[in-house]
Amino acid sequence: MQEKILILDFGSQYTQLIARRVRELNVYCEIHPFNNFPELDVTVKGVILSGSPSSVRDQNAPVPDLSKIKGQLPLLGVCYGAQFMAQNYGGLVEASDTREYGRANLKFIDSDNELFREIEKGSQVWMSHGDTIMKLPGNFKIVASTGDVEVAGYKVENEKTFGIQFHPEVYHTTQGLQILSNFVVDVCGCRQDWTPASFVEETVQALQDQLGDDRVVLGLSGGVDSSVAAMLLHKAIGKNLTCIFVDNGLLRKYEYENVLDSYKHMGLNVIGVDAKDLFLGQLNGVSEPEQKRKIIGRVFIEVFDAEAKKITGVKWLAQGTIYPDVIESVSVNGPSATIKSHHNVGGLPEKMNLKVVEPLKLLFKDEVRRVGNEMKISPTILGRHPFPGPGLSIRILGEITPEKVALLQDVDHIFIEGLRSHNLYDQVWQAGAMLLPVQSVGVMGDERTYESVVALRAVASTDGMTADWVHLPYEFLGRISNEIINRVKGVNRVVYDISSKPPATIEWE
Known part of the structure; x- marks a missing residue:
């Protein structure tokens, strides 16, 4: 023991x-x-x-x-x-x-x-x-x-x-x-034998004992937690695990294709679901952030449930819950008053009448990465910045349209790939771009423009509870700003967010 x-x-x-x-x-x-x-x-x-x-x-x-x-x-x-x-x-x-x-x-x-x-x-x-x-x-x-x-x-x-x-x-x-x-x-005389290798060995054995020959379904996000949870389950029950990756139309540019490709290389049984039109249709005309979250959560549950029902004999829903979530739910000050409405799988167990299995519920985020490394998961997945469950919907301030999503995907892609190519990506805990609901005057060539403003955000943190803005080099910011304005039609001004958390939050909505 x-x-x-x-x-x-x-x-x-x-x-x-x-x-x-x-x-x-x-x-x-x-x-x-x-x-x-x-x-x-x-x-x-x-x-x-x-x-x-x-x-x-x-x-x-x-x-x-x-x-x-x-x-x-x-x-x-x-x-x-x-x-x-x-x-x-x-x-x-x-x-x-x-x-x-x-x-x-x-x-x-x-x-x-x-x-x-x-x-x-x-x-x-x-x-x-x-x-x-x-x-x-x-x-x-x-x-x-x-x-x-x-x-x-x-x-x-x-x-x-x-x-x-x-x-x-x-x-x-x-x-x-x-x-x-x-x-x-x-x-205390503790043996110091709790290592990533021992965790993998003990968890795989425990999952085999718990699940037997039952079938399990897991919602993948492309992030660290769900990927490591998937690999632990894969080691334990192999083909009895089915993973579902839903494209809600609010992912980063090329993310759907890239994530599916990376999971195939890991040997996972993954079903990709293109639900872009459904999500964007439901979000049409909605500006209020909490309403956006609730719509995305509800539609995700509907899509995931419909897809899971096509798999026969599913008895378990796997979730990538990690230890800080568990601690929060039994805190000294009592359980959290509300479950975060953007939690992807909130409400799923009740709706689907499935038992829940949480292979990472004993680990902190940094430990999840070490366990993933022990299982030889790609550094690209393990080092991936956190990405909000509601995706780009809470980085588009105001109403969401397919055109705004496409514009922000282009801006975000330039920023993130720029961080990678300048060896800055791993120095940042989370980065992204926000599309602001304002337009500003600009000059392009001899013409006066009145176009959109985007804000770039990059923060350093260990767990997201507190965060400080990253002092990216001015030369880098200048180059990225020029590239965005020159390549993304509809943007004529780029600003950099230098707010820390607290008092600001990492996301703008």
Whole structure:
């Protein structure tokens, strides 16, 4: 059985980052709400308590039940987790004038303490707390201090219980990964055997056990998640998997043909469905973004359902759900109020009366790529930028027409191929072009023009939750702008979007 670390979440913005860092150590871990975690069986090797936006002094502060954890399993409290244990077991936590936000340095380290093995005195850590532990319970011992905060780290005597007031998971804590390794590997004794190869082997076996000889249908998008999910299922059940790739008329230029071709080379059983006219017909005259999404979602379900019914004996619908989606649905603050209306397969299981199989539901995005690489999936697919489910419909601001789609496909193609040819594509997390609902005056030759404006967008990110605009070279932007205006009839002005997320979003609609 797969050994694991449990991370109890108190709502910190950094909780997913703790999980990513632990997994970088080839140790499997799961995030659960502090008030709803699974039974502690022999596979649980240790527990980490996350930070929180709450203060332990708040009346409604999160209070976990640690009765079956503390003193029985290795336990590490991070920030709020450390403060909670200090206060709950007899210490004192107060708002203090010695608050620390941002960088600090460890002035004192107990070098004999296993949590701080190989950590250097003066090592930089990242603080983010308004409260400070003023007094520790009697059996708690200080093992690290900064210049301003005496209790930067502690250990409970005769227990494998630790607390640190800084965040080891963030980049700014320079030896944070070593601290997590000391806890997970040395204190908890984890084997570090959770690798892409082991994941593929275990998942394929689990899929074979779960699915048997049943037939499975999967909606392909050409993106990373659905492609990796398809290959895992293909390894497990071979010809019993049928993939459906729907052309909604809002894909990138040549994408339908290119994606179908790439899947054929992977040996997948793929059915291509040309539904361009149906989607564009239903979108005719619609300008409101949410309405566009709902129409595209509804028509996709209708098309996919009709196609799937042509396959006899289908019992399962495969989805490329990944771990952040799972975490969001059981978050500390309760399930998300609404499922994103542009989620391609939202509503399909209910309509089709199929059981759902989700082979990637334990993985983060970067892990999906590593698993895909392990299965020798083409770097072109694995490195592909994310593309919105509603496609170009939410990059055409206002009403959608076939002419606008064709124009934006041409603009987008020039931009994306330009990024590739100038070796900039892999430096960008997501890029695309927006067709704005404005026209501007221009001059071409001796003639005055009044034509469309397009905005180019390129962002850097790790998961899409936050994103910064990419500083593309001016020379490149100038060349792409000239090429778009010269080659795409109907465009006479190109602008570059330099907004970050937040406050802006990546897409414009």
